[in-house]
Amino acid sequence: xxxxxxxxxxxxxxxxxxxxxxxxxxxxxxxxxxxxxxxxxxxxxxxxxxxxxxxxxxxxxxxxxxxxxxxxxxxxxxxxxxxxxxxxxxxxxxxxxxxxxxxxxxxxxxxxxxxxxxxxxxxxxxxxxxxxxxxxxxxxxxxxxxxxxxxxxxxxxxxxxxxxxxxxxx
Ligand SMILES: [Fe+2]
Ligand SMILES: [Fe+2]
Numbered sequence: 001x002x003x004x005x006x007x008x009x010x011x012x013x014x015x016x017x018x019x020x021x022x023x024x025x026x027x028x029x030x031x032x033x034x035x036x037x038x039x040x041x042x043x044x045x046x047x048x049x050x051x052x053x054x055x056x057x058x059x060x061x062x063x064x065x066x067x068x069x070x071x072x073x074x075x076x077x078x079x080x081x082x083x084x085x086x087x088x089x090x091x092x093x094x095x096x097x098x099x100x101x102x103x104x105x106x107x108x109x110x111x112x113x114x115x116x117x118x119x120x121x122x123x124x125x126x127x128x129x130x131x132x133x134x135x136x137x138x139x140x141x142x143x144x145x146x147x148x149x150x151x152x153x154x155x156x157x158x159x160x161x162x163x164x165x166x167x168x169x170x
Contacts, residue, residue, distance in 0.1 A: 001065035014070045016053035020046045025075040037157035044162045051165035083140045090133035097126040
């Protein structure tokens with residue numbers, strides 16, 4: 001296994017686990033502020049991030065690489081209004097899209113074609129992640145950040161259910 005690629009994958013495992021941590025923090029904050037639907041939506045998001053981390057872990061192991069888990073950074077504790085909570089998620093997803101793009105760039109420079117092929121799943125996934133957060137921001141902006149509209153939306157968000165990520169089923 002190419003050591004540069006191996007260390008980049010280990011770094012990305014940490015980024016994905018931090019994403020899970022961040023979404024768990026937002027979920028907890030949403031729950032504490034009386035938005036159980038947003039709590040559920042963010043919890044499902046956290047579960048998907050753990051899948052993303054495991055996707056990289058499995059790829060590294062299949063390629064004969066060594067997994068090295070690092071300490072996970074402490075996330076923030078307070079996130080403001082429901083709109084601010086989703087905006088924090090979108091900002092983070094943009095950062096992750098940048099990380100995935102950098103990984104693809106590295107895979108090209110190092111001529112690691114298998115890693116390039118593997119990464120296309122994450123490139124597509126990041127489009128969905130940013131799209132999903134933006135859709136929620138748009139809905140919240142239309143409904144206003146407070147009042148009955150937000151409560152109706154919160155009920156809708158309670159219906160989101162976790163499904164194992166397809167990156168784990170290949
Ligand atoms: Fe992710
Ligand atoms: Fe994500």
